Each structure stands twice: as C-alpha cells, then as structure tokens.
Amino acid sequence: xxxxxxxxxxxxxxxxxxxxxxxxxxxxxxxxxxxxxxxxxxxxxxxxxxxxxxxxxxxxxxxxxxxxxxxxxxxxxxxxxxxxxxxxxxxxxxxxxxxxxxxxxxxxxxxxxxxxxxxxxxxxxxxxxxxxxxxxxxxxxxxxxxxxxxxxxxxxxxxxxxxxxxxxxxxxxxxxxxxxxxxxxxxxxxxxxxxxx
Amino acid sequence: xxxxxxxxxxxxxxxxxxxxxxxxxxxxxxxxxxxxxxxxxxxxxxxxxxxxxxxxxxxxxxxxxxxxxxxxxxxxxxxxxxxxxxxxxxxxxxxxxxxxxxxxxxxxx
Numbered sequence: 001x002x003x004x005x006x007x008x009x010x011x012x013x014x015x016x017x018x019x020x021x022x023x024x025x026x027x028x029x030x031x032x033x034x035x036x037x038x039x040x041x042x043x044x045x046x047x048x049x050x051x052x053x054x055x056x057x058x059x060x061x062x063x064x065x066x067x068x069x070x071x072x073x074x075x076x077x078x079x080x081x082x083x084x085x086x087x088x089x090x091x092x093x094x095x096x097x098x099x100x101x102x103x104x105x106x107x108x109x110x111x112x113x114x115x116x117x118x119x120x121x122x123x124x125x126x127x128x129x130x131x132x133x134x135x136x137x138x139x140x141x142x143x144x145x146x147x148x149x150x151x152x153x154x155x156x157x158x159x160x161x162x163x164x165x166x167x168x169x170x171x172x173x174x175x176x177x178x179x180x181x182x183x184x185x186x187x188x189x190x191x192x193x194x195x196x197x
Numbered sequence: 198x199x200x201x202x203x204x205x206x207x208x209x210x211x212x213x214x215x216x217x218x219x220x221x222x223x224x225x226x227x228x229x230x231x232x233x234x235x236x237x238x239x240x241x242x243x244x245x246x247x248x249x250x251x252x253x254x255x256x257x258x259x260x261x262x263x264x265x266x267x268x269x270x271x272x273x274x275x276x277x278x279x280x281x282x283x284x285x286x287x288x289x290x291x292x293x294x295x296x297x298x299x300x301x302x303x304x305x306x
Contacts, residue, residue: 001203001204001206002204002205002206002207004207004208005206005207005208008208008212008213012216015216015220016216016219016220016223019219019220019223019224019227019243020223022223022224022227022236022239022240022243023223023226023227023230023231023236023240028233028235028236031235031236031239032239035239035242035243038220038243038246039242039246042246042249042250045213045216045250045253046250046253048208049213049253049254049256049257050257051253051256051257051265051268053265054249054253054265054268054269054272057269057272058249058272061272061276062242062246062272062275065276066242066275066276066279069279069280069283070235070238070239070279070283073235073283073286073287074235076287077287077290077291077294078294079233079235079290079294079295083232083233089232089299093229093230094230096229097226097229097230098226100225100226100229101222101223101225101226101229102222104221104222104225105218105219105222108218108221108222109215109218112211112214112215112218113211116211120259124259124260124261124263125260125261125262125263126260126261126262127256127257127260127261127262128262139265142262143262143265143266143269146262146263146266147266147269150263150266151266151270154270158270158273158274161273161274161277162273162276162277164277165277165278165280165281166280168281168284169280169281169283169284172281172284172285172287172288173284173287173288
C-alpha cells in the first residue's frame with residue numbers, strides 16, 4: 001500500500017469519527033473537541049493533496065480561531081451542561097432526518113460515480129507540484145499569483161465583509177442596558193430604547 | 198484483490214469526493230437532529246469543510262489552482278459567518294439561558 005493510501009485511511013477515520021462525535025455527544029464541549037478532530041483530519045487531507053497553504057490556514061483559522069470562539073461562547077454563557085439526547089421532542093424527526101440524509105448521500109454518490117468518467121473540456125490554470133518544480137513554496141506562490149491577479153477585487157470585498165462582521169458582532173454583543181443608555185442619549189429614540197430594555 | 202494491486206492502491210479524487218459526501222451528510226443530519234444552537238452551528242461547519250475538501254480534491258484532479266483559491270474565500274466567509282452567528286446566539290442565550298432551537302419559534306409575531 002502506498003503512503004498516501006495509509007494517510008488517507010487514517011485521516012478519513014479521524015474526519016468521520018469526529019463528525020459523528022459532534023452529533024452524538026450530549027455535552028457541547030465534547031462536541032467542540034470532536035470538531036477539532038474533524039478539522040485536523042481535513043487539514044491532513046489537504047496536505048495529502050498538495051494544498052499546503054490551505055492546510056496551514058485550516059489549522060490556524062478553523063482549529064485555532066473558530067473552535068476557540070465556540071469554546072469561549074460555551075464557557076462564558078455557562079451552557080456547558082449535558083443535554084439528554086434520549087428526549088425526542090418531535091416524534092418523527094430523527095427517522096425523517098436519517099431518510100433525508102441517506103437520500104442526499106445516495107444522490108451525491110450517484111453524481112460522483114457518473115462524473116468519474118466525464119470528458120474534461122476546460123484545460124484549467126495548472127497546479128504547481130512541489131515535488132516537480134523543486135520549489136517548496138510553489139503552492140503558496142501559485143495561490144498568491146491567482147489571488148492577487150485574477151481575484152483582487154473579490155479579495156478587497158472580503159476585507160470589507162470582515163470589517164462589517166466585526167462591527168456587527170460588537171453591536172450585537174453589547175449589553176442591552178448600555179444600548180439603552182446610548183439610545184436615550186440621542187433625542188427621540190427613548191421609546192425604542194424602552195422596547196429594547 | 199491480489200498483492201500487486203494492493204501495493205499500487207492510491208486514493209483517487211473519487212475517494213476524496215465520497216469522503217466529502219459522507220462528511221456533508223453527517224453534518225446535514227446533525228443540523229436536522231440537534232436542538233442546541235451551538236451544536237447546530239458546529240454541524241454547519243462540518244458541511245462547509247466537506248465542500249472545501251471536495252474543492253481541493255477537484256483542484257488536484259483537474260489541475261486548476263482556482264479550486265484552492267475559492268476554498269480560501271470560503272474559509273473567510275465561514276469565519277465571518279461564525280462571528281455573526283455566535284453574536285446572535287450569545288444575544289439570545291443571555292436572555293434565555295436554556296433556549297433550544299424550538300424556543301426560537303417564539304420570535305414570530
């Protein structure tokens with residue numbers, strides 16, 4: 001067996017175990033830690049497919065930032081207590097969810113198998129391989145060239161999106177009483193601030 | 198399967214796409230089954246990662262760097278989505294500490 005096959009099997013086991021752990025663990029902190037397992041497995045699969053830059057970003061942004069954000073919210077809000085998963089508030093929900101999930105999986109697999117032998121029509125931009133070019137940074141160089149030449153406008157828009165998201169979150173997570181104080185400071189909006197409070 | 202074939206076994210793009218499909222469906226079932234809004238959000242992250250994985254495997258299969266560039270954008274948008282979504286969840290849970298997804302039906306009307 002080739003090395004890539006062994007890596008694929010191990011990483012796939014990590015990904016699927018973590019994913020199942022997210023939905024069957026009844027404690028939110030355990031679910032978040034299972035999510036870390038899945039995200040690391042996906043990062044390993046990125047490395048196995050020569051996407052070195054994305055693997056680094058995956059570990060830093062997802063495992064480093066997003067899961068830590070989840071854990072902060074769980075800890076700060078004090079919602080870190082187990083919920084009973086035996087209770088099923090809507091009686092047919094779980095069988096229906098299983099049926100819909102299996103049906104979607106079957107459709108995607110059918111599409112994958114059908115597309116396997118499809119004829120390629122577009123030649124693509126090419127993908128630099130570090131083992132071929134001899135440059136260990138060829139992946140990040142190529143992504144940077146594509147990003148800052150073909151997609152520079154989208155890149156700038158994404159920065160605007162991040163600023164808007166940060167401002168929106170600061171506004172959302174302010175305490176309601178402070179919000180009311182600010183609102184009552186401006187004339188004519190005391191009725192609104194009363195509603196907020 | 199004989200030994201020579203087993204020695205040459207290497208994962209093709211189809212294997213990665215099947216794994217991505219499994220991951221996506223696990224995340225989708227999680228969104229439909231779980232009622233804790235935080236765990237539902239984690240399941241959305243699972244689905245986003247499944248799509249990223251299929252983008253990267255198709256980028257290698259088709260020899261096109263644009264598949265990896267779009268994953269970069271998906272990651273940024275996912276980060277922004279998590280920040281805003283968690284802000285909303287914090288605002289709801291601060292008011293009603295044990296709220297589940299069902300209780301949010303009270304928002305209507």
